[in-house]
Amino acid sequence: MTRRTLVVTAVAAEADSVAGGLAIPWPGAGTSPLPGGYVLRRHTGPATHPAVDGPVVDVLVAGVGPAAAAAATSTALAHATALAHPYDLVVSAGIAGGFLPHAPIGTVVVSDAVVAADLGAQTPDGYLAVEELGFGRSAHPVAPGLAGAVAEALADGGLRHVVGPVLTVSTVTGTAGRAAELAGRHPGAAAEAMEGFGVAEAAAAYGVPVVEIRAVSNAVGPRDRAAWRIGEALAALRHAFQLVGQTLFVEPEESSSCPS
Known part of the structure; x- marks a missing residue:
């Protein structure tokens, strides 16, 4: 058995909710600087086996959008690999718009795929994803066992x-x-969110599985700021990471050890 090490990426306000949720089962935390000015908030869980240290979850504050998220995630993955403590799992987290009726406000969405929805070309015959253009990829499937384990928690x-x-x-x-x-x-x-595909691209480059966890703050569609429930979504995100911090992040999952 080896120590389980994970990294969760989110923008600043969302990272606070993630860290707050993890702090409920794991009160001890510290910070660690990374190249490029990034900062990790490290949460260490209790040991579950006499011969193995407790699991570690690093919360990484990344920027907005897929490019910034990819840069931050790649930096963290490279740093961990250089220290010979590579990550076992990458999680993209935050709040999001939800597609009705599947995901109303307050729902937590667990990805079974992370999709770049506008990476392609508009043509007279409609939209073509990059795969249809003959290059690149626009989707990363999530291992069913991994998505299922998060949903079960x-x-x-x-x-x-x-x-x-x-x-x-x-x-x-x-x-x-x-x-x-x-x-x-x-x-x-x-x-719908703005960072997941960038995180997934970075994780794939290092052969690390990835999943996206998003709490819904508003419906996808016309912008009606009066209907947004950001506080409710951040509370749901915090609760989600309290739950996965007590279960999924503690015990190694056989299904989540395979790259997506």
């Missing part, structure tokens, strides 16, 4: 959740037409 804690694709966009949806277009192009899509 949330279900056991009584937290409302759904499993489905999480779309990464560089421009947040603000109209009903755009929401319908994305939902039609990506059947079953549960949420």
